Amino acid sequence: MSAMTAEAAVAAVSAVPQRRVNWTPWIILAPALVFFLIFYVVPLAILLANSVQRWDTYTYKVLDYATLHQYVRYLLDPYYLEVLVRTVRIAALTTLYSVIAAYPVAIYLTKAGPTERSILTLIIISPLLVSVVILCFGWMVVFAPAGLINWALKMVGIVDAPLKLKFSEASVISGLVHVYFPFVALSIYNSLQNIDPATVRAARILGAGPIRTFWSITLPLSIPGALAGSLIVFALSTSSFVVPMFLGGAWVKVVAYHIWEQNMATIDWPFGAAIAVILLVVTATIMLAYNRLMERRLFTGVFAR
Amino acid sequence: MEHVRLHEVSKFYGQVLAVDRLSLSINQGESVALLGPSGCGKTTTLNLLAGFLQPDGGTIRIADRDVAGLPPNKRNLGMVFQSYALFPHMTVAENVAFGLKLRRVESAERERRLKEALDMVRLGGFADRFPRQLSGGQQQRVALARAIIVQPDIMLYDEPLSNLDAKLREEMRSELLDIQDRIRITSIYVTHDQEEALALADRVAVMSNGCVEQIGTPDEVYEKPATGFVAKFLGESNVLPGTVARADGTSVVVDLGGHSVHCQTSERFSAGDRVEVVVRTERLAVSPERLSTDNCFKARLHHAIYLGGTIRYLVQLGDHRLIMVEKNRGDRAALSEGSEVYVGWPAKDSLLVKLP
Incomplete structure (x- = not known):
């Protein structure tokens, strides 16, 4: 070693490959990251900070800066808990019905010709092209005491007096499925497109009928799309405000309604913030658990790909 | 003994006649290759045999039974696909045993036949792997085991070797010949690769424009081509x-x-x-x-x-x-x-x- 000259030592050192930081991905991500930071992370931090405060709702004077008062207030009140459970139930049923309704449509879409496919795709995303308010008015007409359904039921003679359909959980779910169905349908369609058609044929020739082939091959292989779509629908449904307001009104209150009420009517921002945080935590927990259940337990082979 | 018979079978795609009054007779235990350029109707013919398509004219008889209207799952066939078509969400064992499960073979018998089939394609230690963890050649062998294990009446091969690289193709070809010798199932190969057809089949049917131009032993079609098309297409x-x-x-x-x-x-x-x-x-x-x-x-x-x-x-x-x-x-x-x-x-x- 001592025989090594200074130059040789320098050469040896410089020959060691240097790990260079690759900035390109960060530069590409920068606009989105900055946007998220300013408009998502910062407001969320403010929300969290707000939620542990307590203020006087007449003077808006902050009485306490670090208290779990608002959380305790919400979680120990059976009325609020009932609304929370109802919100999750509505979101879960919306997700379930969306997936069930989306599968046949998505399967049909994979078999349609190019022209038919573009027309169908347009029809599927049409609820997103129309204002949610307009859609809700449409459903109100359908569910009204003298509306389409009651008229039809009376015509057939099933009921004498009109059923109370409007302002029910069913009408809220109908509206939500209508609005969020496109996300699931297109997501499942995308997944179905990625299945090698030969696997379906292989199952058929091995002796599986059409139904067995769907259960054993098509359904499991399209689960990633159904999972992605259902997570989007669940998240959007738990926080939906307009549809439950119009189709549920005061009879079907959801968590989003209370958040709105506390922030805009009662002007109890700390309580409103705490409700928002609770909804966020509950929704995120359910979604993570659902995701894990699907990926680690029910369809391990599909996701291990 | 005649095992498969196609009589004047035709198939249209819209206005295009893909298979044109094709007649073909295949004997029990015989292997026949349908050879031709793309668009000659060979794959359509295979799909008609498998039941994925229904002919617009003519009859197909398998083991002296008219299979018109019989869905693929009722034909007791084995098929090996160009893309292997393994079920990606199932292990090798689940893939291979799929057909036995559908046939409600009881589990002890299923295990025995599974082991036998995996040993035959030399994949004994791979039962718990997923298809993506296997090489192309291994995937093809799983596909072969999955088809053979149900003891099909006929094996259909759709371009079985064309996804493999040249060296592997040679190996797989001799392996197919070995297995064919052992189980002697009536086999129908569809291929555009003439070496594959000549090597694997007892008889080669050279096809063009939906018709069989010539059918004969490999050396007959090569040495004594019946038509100009066959003369120019082969070799x-x-x-x-x-x-x-x-x-x-x-x-x-x-x-x-x-x-x-x-x-x-x-x-x-x-x-x-x-x-x-x-x-x-x-x-x-x-x-x-x-x-x-x-x-x-x-x-x-x-x-x-x-x-x-x-x-x-x-x-x-x-x-x-x-x-x-x-x-x-x-x-x-x-x-x-x-x-x-x-x-x-x-x-x-x-x-x-x-x-x-």
Whole structure:
């Protein structure tokens, strides 16, 4: 070693490959990251900070800066808990019905010709092209005491007096499925497109009928799309405000309604913030658990790909 | 004993006739290859046999039973797909046992047959792997095991080797031959690769435009092509257009525009017929000295392309560019490009195709 000259030592050192930081991905991500930071992370931090405060709702004077008062207030009140459970139930049923309704449509879409496919795709995303308010008015007409359904039921003679359909959980779910169905349908369609058609044929020739082939091959292989779509629908449904307001009104209150009420009517921002945080935590927990259940337990082979 | 019979089977895609009144008879235990260029109807024929498509005309009988309207799952067939078509979400064992489960084979028997099938394709230790963890060749062997395990009446192979690289293809081909020898199932191969067809099949059906041009043993279709299409499609050939100068029974002389080519044929020709002389590249010889064979011409060597095992020569003969392939025995000095050479071939190797 001592025989090594200074130059040789320098050469040896410089020959060691240097790990260079690759900035390109960060530069590409920068606009989105900055946007998220300013408009998502910062407001969320403010929300969290707000939620542990307590203020006087007449003077808006902050009485306490670090208290779990608002959380305790919400979680120990059976009325609020009932609304929370109802919100999750509505979101879960919306997700379930969306997936069930989306599968046949998505399967049909994979078999349609190019022209038919573009027309169908347009029809599927049409609820997103129309204002949610307009859609809700449409459903109100359908569910009204003298509306389409009651008229039809009376015509057939099933009921004498009109059923109370409007302002029910069913009408809220109908509206939500209508609005969020496109996300699931297109997501499942995308997944179905990625299945090698030969696997379906292989199952058929091995002796599986059409139904067995769907259960054993098509359904499991399209689960990633159904999972992605259902997570989007669940998240959007738990926080939906307009549809439950119009189709549920005061009879079907959801968590989003209370958040709105506390922030805009009662002007109890700390309580409103705490409700928002609770909804966020509950929704995120359910979604993570659902995701894990699907990926680690029910369809391990599909996701291990 | 006849096992599969297609009688005047036709299939339309819209206005296009994909299979045109095709008739074909396959014996019990026989392996037949449907060989042809893409669009010749071979894959459609296979899909008709499998039941994925229904014919627009004609009848298909399998084991003396008309299979019209019978769905694929009721035909008891085995099929190996070009893309392997393994179920990606199932392990190797689940893939292979899928057909047995559908047939409600009880679990002890299922395990025994699964082990037997995996051993047969030499994948004994791979039962718990997922398809993505296997190489292409291994995936193809799983696909084979999955098809064979249900003891199908007929095995259908759709381009079984075309997704494998050259070396693996050779290995898999001999493996298929081994397995075929052991289980002797009636097999139908669809392929555009003539080596695959000639190597694997007892009989080869060369197809074009939805029809069978010729069906025969590999050497029959190669050595005695029945039509111009078969002559040109099989092997690598030089096609030389000319006119019949003299016809004397089996021996015909064709004028290629300055060169007289001697041919032997079983067909009848008369002077003045416009014909094509088809000569396979491996039947030509090239030499710096005169060759003692029926046809010998002086020509100019354009290129000698060294390919290791073989050497390809491109030779200019009048207006014609001839290609010839010679085994590299390493016992001859290289011919220099641009030099005068002699090319020659025997009369029996000049296949004659009559032009309309």
